[in-house]
Amino acid sequence: MPDSEPENGGSPDRALGMHRNITRRDFLNGMAIGAGGALASPWLAGLLAAQTPAPAPQDRPGYYPPTLTGMRGSHPGSFEVGHALRDGTFWEKAGKPVETGEEYDLVVVGGGMSGLASAYFYRKQAGPSSRILILDNHDDFGGHAKRNEFHLDGRMLLTNGGTVAIESPFPYSKQARGLLTELGIDPPALEKKYAGDSAFRGLGFGYFFDKETFGIERLVTNAPGGFYSRQGTSGEWAEFLARTPFPTQAQRDIARIQEARIDYMEGVPQEQKKARLSKMSYKDFLLHVVKAHPDVIPFYQTRTHGLYGIGIDAVPALDCWAIHFPGFQGMGLDRVPSKGLTFTALGEVTPQPEYHFHFPDGNASIARMLVRSLIPGSAPGNTAEDVVTAKVDYSRLDQADSPIRMRLNSTVVLARHLGDAASAKQVEIVYGRDQKAYTVRGKATVLACWNMVIPYLCPGLPAEQKEALHYGVKVPLVYTVVGLRNWTAFHKLGVRSVSCPGLYHSSMNLDQGPSMGEYKSTRSPDDPILVHMLRTPCQPGLSAREQQRAGHYELLATPFETFERNIRDQFARVLSEGGFDPARDVEAITVNRWPHGYAYEYNPLWDPDWPEGKRPCDIARRRFGRITIANSDAAAAAYTDQAIDQGYRAVQELLSS
Numbered sequence: 001m002p003d004s005e006p007e008n009g010g011s012p013d014r015a016l017g018m019h020r021n022i023t024r025r026d027f028l029n030g031m032a033i034g035a036g037g038a039l040a041s042p043w044l045a046g047l048l049a050a051q052t053p054a055p056a057p058q059d060r061p062g063y064y065p066p067t068l069t070g071m072r073g074s075h076p077g078s079f080e081v082g083h084a085l086r087d088g089t090f091w092e093k094a095g096k097p098v099e100t101g102e103e104y105d106l107v108v109v110g111g112g113m114s115g116l117a118s119a120y121f122y123r124k125q126a127g128p129s130s131r132i133l134i135l136d137n138h139d140d141f142g143g144h145a146k147r148n149e150f151h152l153d154g155r156m157l158l159t160n161g162g163t164v165a166i167e168s169p170f171p172y173s174k175q176a177r178g179l180l181t182e183l184g185i186d187p188p189a190l191e192k193k194y195a196g197d198s199a200f201r202g203l204g205f206g207y208f209f210d211k212e213t214f215g216i217e218r219l220v221t222n223a224p225g226g227f228y229s230r231q232g233t234s235g236e237w238a239e240f241l242a243r244t245p246f247p248t249q250a251q252r253d254i255a256r257i258q259e260a261r262i263d264y265m266e267g268v269p270q271e272q273k274k275a276r277l278s279k280m281s282y283k284d285f286l287l288h289v290v291k292a293h294p295d296v297i298p299f300y301q302t303r304t305h306g307l308y309g310i311g312i313d314a315v316p317a318l319d320c321w322a323i324h325f326p327g328f329q330g331m332g333l334d335r336v337p338s339k340g341l342t343f344t345a346l347g348e349v350t351p352q353p354e355y356h357f358h359f360p361d362g363n364a365s366i367a368r369m370l371v372r373s374l375i376p377g378s379a380p381g382n383t384a385e386d387v388v389t390a391k392v393d394y395s396r397l398d399q400a401d402s403p404i405r406m407r408l409n410s411t412v413v414l415a416r417h418l419g420d421a422a423s424a425k426q427v428e429i430v431y432g433r434d435q436k437a438y439t440v441r442g443k444a445t446v447l448a449c450w451n452m453v454i455p456y457l458c459p460g461l462p463a464e465q466k467e468a469l470h471y472g473v474k475v476p477l478v479y480t481v482v483g484l485r486n487w488t489a490f491h492k493l494g495v496r497s498v499s500c501p502g503l504y505h506s507s508m509n510l511d512q513g514p515s516m517g518e519y520k521s522t523r524s525p526d527d528p529i530l531v532h533m534l535r536t537p538c539q540p541g542l543s544a545r546e547q548q549r550a551g552h553y554e555l556l557a558t559p560f561e562t563f564e565r566n567i568r569d570q571f572a573r574v575l576s577e578g579g580f581d582p583a584r585d586v587e588a589i590t591v592n593r594w595p596h597g598y599a600y601e602y603n604p605l606w607d608p609d610w611p612e613g614k615r616p617c618d619i620a621r622r623r624f625g626r627i628t629i630a631n632s633d634a635a636a637a638a639y640t641d642q643a644i645d646q647g648y649r650a651v652q653e654l655l656s657s
């Protein structure tokens, strides 16, 4: 453990600990926006200069991306080639690709959940000798389901860099549930076994009111219920609100929203109520239907950030009702689906998920189990418990003698039929890696990458399909993980989660996955811990798609240093009364940056009510000869089971044609 800072009397940066030597990997960050940035990319520079290919990074000794800190998610080096392709500069510079001579039964583009599931289903149906190559542009597999592995004070601490849990508003399909079962994952049994394993009993929820947004700076603890629930019996809210900086009218209105049973659309038939709520934002519902004072809006504004990546200005009120936001309790809305209404994927009816289980590293464990199954010898063990601490041997992922291979740091730039799409027997795939372009061939390919990338990879696609592939704008968001030397400040203040509606990250939560197998999560406040923080780069006032597009650019343009300064400042402001010192207590920072995060889900505030089968995602995922399309974008639903289901469908389309 490093020495504590002697004094904090220097510059604010010094007081925050900006000089502390934690790992930073932001040297390339922020440079790849637009053509100029793309041309400046070291990949393209290297492409021109390289005479001999470097050894593949994943084969080098010590290669283990889960332990990398700094800028992760869409990390530097993962997106420059894709952006150069988008900007039309890639082929100007790329030269003639190297023919590897490699031929496969199937080439999968994208090593996320959908791509891994595609490989799994293909092998299962076509046979164990099927030769499959999986290509992914990141330095690690799993797509959004990434593992963050910290080693602090001799302890391994795990968390999810992206995908958190096995849960979905939809029941898992036979195929998705079957895949989990075959891997050895029984979510209800695991949930039962590990539920209640919390070191945070007695710690509650708090709100941090910042002076820029609320006029007064204050942490208010012991908030009634959680952030999403409208729990709290009459009186609890008034007591809590009296401790906040809200003026009297706003306090009354928040208490009414949280507790009163009022039908704000009295006399309106059920179906019409729902129809109206589906076409207004939750913000408009609060302001114009509930008639709350505008001062209440900042209290609720960021509450949808985690699930939707946008604020309440852009999420339909009906969705907020479906996920149990307050204000609707007296409106007599039933949870029976209504015909003819369009909802986002969460839909009108959100049944309680059958189960909600998360591994210590989130769904990265599912990705790791898939890889262990696809490439025997890549990781030891064979249970859902032993995978948690199993170390993947990345040098085993791309061995010539293995029927299934996975090549990381490889951005696919072309997938084209050799001959006419209707009759071709082979697809040629070109990818960039190690500063060169390479060619492989497959009898078929599944594009389990992102929809908006596909038109650039497959210029031959019909125009209508390209347009549909471009429609959705993936949701940008950031999961920041901060390693702390201990959590005594949280303990002293009595909080495990703090909502910070006005700060850079809108929430901060002590992170504790279950102790599974050999993995032991933190127990004592004196132990090191990970804190999960959420940032969504929203721009209220714009449509959801416009906010998402702007957020994408903002994330790529923001250097790690800006994140770090804001993180340290936020910890100092929120936890100082608990004795927290950012210059002393912050040990490591990982910014999991997802400019292309959640799949775009249709939003009735802006999107048309498409007829069944005519949504952009339905058109976008059409088979194109020997090329099929998977990925959660193909379902317009950002859930693991949807990614798996789309992989299954894409494989069926190939094997049945």
Ligand SMILES: Cc1cc2nc3c(=O)[nH]c(=O)nc-3n(C[C@H](O)[C@H](O)[C@H](O)COP(=O)(O)OP(=O)(O)OC[C@H]3O[C@@H](n4cnc5c(N)ncnc54)[C@H](O)[C@@H]3O)c2cc1C
Binding pocket: 082, 109, 110, 111, 112, 113, 114, 115, 135, 136, 137, 138, 142, 143, 144, 145, 161, 162, 163, 164, 165, 166, 167, 168, 410, 411, 412, 413, 448, 449, 450, 453, 477, 479, 594, 596, 597, 598, 599, 630, 631, 632, 633, 637, 638, 639, 640, 641, 642, 643
């Ligand atoms: C922060 C976050 C949290 C989430 N939490 C949950 C949760 O708790 N539960 C849940 O069910 N779902 C969750 N989701 C959604 C879930 O993660 C996704 O629906 C699912 O994992 C998507 O898998 P995928 O394979 O379809 O896409 P991805 O995971 O995006 O994988 C696609 C891969 O293809 C790669 N690729 C793209 N273009 C190319 C190219 N040209 N060449 C090579 N590779 C390429 C991408 O870089 C990526 O690695 C979350 C998503 C995010 C972003």
